[in-house]
Amino acid sequence: MSMNRRQFLKLATVSTILGAGSATAINSLSRGNLEASQVSPDPKALKAKRWGFVVDVSKLTTDEDYQKCIDACHNIHNVPSHKEPRHEVKWIWKDTYEHTFPNVAEDKIMNRELQEKNFLLFCNHCANPACVRVCPTQATFKRKSDGLVMQDMHRCIGCRFCMAACPFGARSFNYVDPRKDNAIKVENKEFPTRMIGVVEKCTACYERLAIGEQPKCAEESNGAIVFGDLEDPNSEVRKLIAEKYTIRRKPELGTQPGIYYVIGGGEHA
Amino acid sequence: MYNSGKIIAGLAVFFILATLPFLLNLGKANAKIEPSIDTPEINAMPKKHCVESKEFMRAEHMQLLNDWRDEVVRNGNRIYTSNSNGNQFAISLQNTCMKCHSNKKDFCDKCHNYMAVKPYCWGCHIAPKEDKS
Numbered sequence: 183m184s185m186n187r188r189q190f191l192k193l194a195t196v197s198t199i200l201g202a203g204s205a206t207a208i209n210s211l212s213r214g215n216l217e218a219s220q221v222s223p224d225p226k227a228l229k230a231k232r233w234g235f236v237v238d239v240s241k242l243t244t245d246e247d248y249q250k251c252i253d254a255c256h257n258i259h260n261v262p263s264h265k266e267p268r269h270e271v272k273w274i275w276k277d278t279y280e281h282t283f284p285n286v287a288e289d290k291i292m293n294r295e296l297q298e299k300n301f302l303l304f305c306n307h308c309a310n311p312a313c314v315r316v317c318p319t320q321a322t323f324k325r326k327s328d329g330l331v332m333q334d335m336h337r338c339i340g341c342r343f344c345m346a347a348c349p350f351g352a353r354s355f356n357y358v359d360p361r362k363d364n365a366i367k368v369e370n371k372e373f374p375t376r377m378i379g380v381v382e383k384c385t386a387c388y389e390r391l392a393i394g395e396q397p398k399c400a401e402e403s404n405g406a407i408v409f410g411d412l413e414d415p416n417s418e419v420r421k422l423i424a425e426k427y428t429i430r431r432k433p434e435l436g437t438q439p440g441i442y443y444v445i446g447g448g449e450h451a
Numbered sequence: 452m453y454n455s456g457k458i459i460a461g462l463a464v465f466f467i468l469a470t471l472p473f474l475l476n477l478g479k480a481n482a483k484i485e486p487s488i489d490t491p492e493i494n495a496m497p498k499k500h501c502v503e504s505k506e507f508m509r510a511e512h513m514q515l516l517n518d519w520r521d522e523v524v525r526n527g528n529r530i531y532t533s534n535s536n537g538n539q540f541a542i543s544l545q546n547t548c549m550k551c552h553s554n555k556k557d558f559c560d561k562c563h564n565y566m567a568v569k570p571y572c573w574g575c576h577i578a579p580k581e582d583k584s
Contacts, residue, residue, distance in 0.1 A: 221528040221542070260577075327527055334524045335575060369577065372546055377574035392529050 226394035230411035232309065232329035233386055234440035236422045239301055241406035248276045248300060254402040255304075255384070260375040262365030264358065271354040273384040274304040274399055282443075285432055296445065302407065304399070305352040305384035306431065306439030307331045313344035313353065322381075329440070330386050340379040349432050350439070353383045412440060484565045487557040492550060502547075504535045513570075516544065545576050553579040 185193075242248055255274045256263070262271050280288070282301040311331045313322050321337035322344050324330070345353045359378040360366060366375060373389065376382050386409075387397035395401075400409040410419035419442070422428075428442035452458070467474075493499060501508050503515070519542045522528040531540045541547050552558045555578045563570060 220532050220534065221522045221526075222530045222532070223527055224529045224541075227527070227529075323525070325527065332524070336520060336524065371577055374545060374575040374577060377571075388527070392527065 224392050224394070228391045228394055228396075230328045230417075231413035232411065232440070233307060233391075233409065234412035234419055234442070235304075235400070236408045236410075236419045236428065236442045236444060237302055238406050238408075238422075238426075238444035239299055240444070241404055242300075242302070247404065247406070248302060251302060251399045251402050251407065252276070254398045257368040258370050258373060258398055260360070260366050260370055260373055261382075262356075262360035262375075263367060264363075264365050266358075269357045271356065271360065271382065273354075273382070274302060276300040276302055282431060283429065285434060286429075293446070301443060302399070302403075303350065303352070303431075304441070305331060305386070306350055306437070306441050307386055308440060309438035310436060312347040312349065312435075312437055316343040316347040318343065325388075328391075330388060331383075332385060332388065333381065333383055335374070335376055335380050335382070338380040340381065342381060344381055349435050349437065353381050355379075355381050484562055486559075486561045487554060488552070489557075490551065490553045492553060496551075500536055500538070501551075502531065502533050502538075502540050507535065516572075519544070544572060549576075549579050554581065555579060556581055 242251075252274050255261070256272075259273060261273055264270060277300065279297050279299055279301065282303060307330050309329065311322075311324060314324050314331060317323070318341060319337045319339055321334045321339070323332055323334065325332050340355065342355055345355060356376050356378050358365075360375055369375075387395070387399075390397060397407075397409050400407040408418055408422060410417040412419060414420060422444065423442050426444045427446050428444050430439045430442055433439065488499070503511075508515070519531065522531075523542050529542050531542045532538075533540065549555065555573075
């Protein structure tokens with residue numbers, strides 16, 4: 183069969199249109215997607231434009247106060263505690279002043295008490311998160327409804343780009359199976375564990391917010407961690423930020439972290 | 452045809468050997484896969500129902516679970532309204548499905564093993580405790 187240029191172009195055009203059209207038709211006929219009317223959020227769920235935290239470590243006096251928050255979080259989320267330090271998985275942890283604020287210049291005459299204080303660190307739920315930008319599978323994403331930086335364990339392929347990107351070290355990789363060697367001390371049957379080869383981090387207790395409860399660390403901290411809506415000028419966090427002098431970790435990087443650390447009391451600030 | 456006797460005999464032997472597995476099982480019923488719904492939680496229900504009809508769940512539970520996963524993790528929707536009976540359910544594999552179907556070995560695994568599929572749900576989600584058998 184011979185064909186001139188005109189006939190060939192005609193045939194090619196028609197078959198392209200037919201092919202694309204039938205693909206669309208097949209896709210629209212395929213079933214399986216839930217109807218929007220079938221799913222809804224829990225009416226008890228806490229809502230905000232952007233969740234954030236205010237941390238006042240002056241309310242934490244002993245090591246036990248810190249440990250209480252850390253253990254409460256790690257227990258309800260089945261976070262493993264491995265013997266090998268290289269395999270450590272952490273959602274919330276404590277560190278020294280100079281590790282928390284490495285960008286603040288060393289100052290010999292500043293408040294010694296503050297300099298010797300430990301700080302509670304966890305995911306900042308940044309407004310402009312570096313981890314989300316680098317994730318190749320959108321396993322980590324910023325929730326549009328309330329600005330939480332979420333981690334979809336089903337999608338995580340364990341590339342660890344997010345760990346490299348996060349300036350706050352908030353992410354941990356499961357180098358070993360978290361279920362092995364009784365690494366999970368207290369098993370919470372209501373919450374999943376993770377598997378080997380995924381990255382995990384603090385999720386601001388999204389499973390508790392969904393049923394109207396505060397994050398666990400805020401609940402256990404005797405008021406040292408306050409959780410609330412950063413976009414609502416009447417919220418408790420906004421009042422604290424307005425009243426007291428607060429700083430954030432590495433603000434110069436432009437990720438807009440959502441944890442404000444109270445430095446000094448209201449009367450002196 | 453040369454050696455026709457040998458060839459025909461050989462073909463007959465080959466045919467019988469090749470179809471032996473089918474011939475041996477001829478007329479026998481295949482082992483029927485019956486996932487068990489005999490759990491204390493289901494037996495205690497006045498009217499037994501799942502989130503959707505039995506037929507729907509049998510055919511579409513994998514798709515339903517995928518959709519549930521995306522709705523909870525990515526969209527924050529945690530309540531599912533059933534198409535078939537209008538009831539509302541909390542969307543959760545661990546806390547809804549497995550609360551009734553507390554017999555993973557006789558329910559999930561039975562079909563999955565038969566079909567040789569290995570869903571990786573249980574790598575993270577905690578299965579209900581069962582007697583080792």
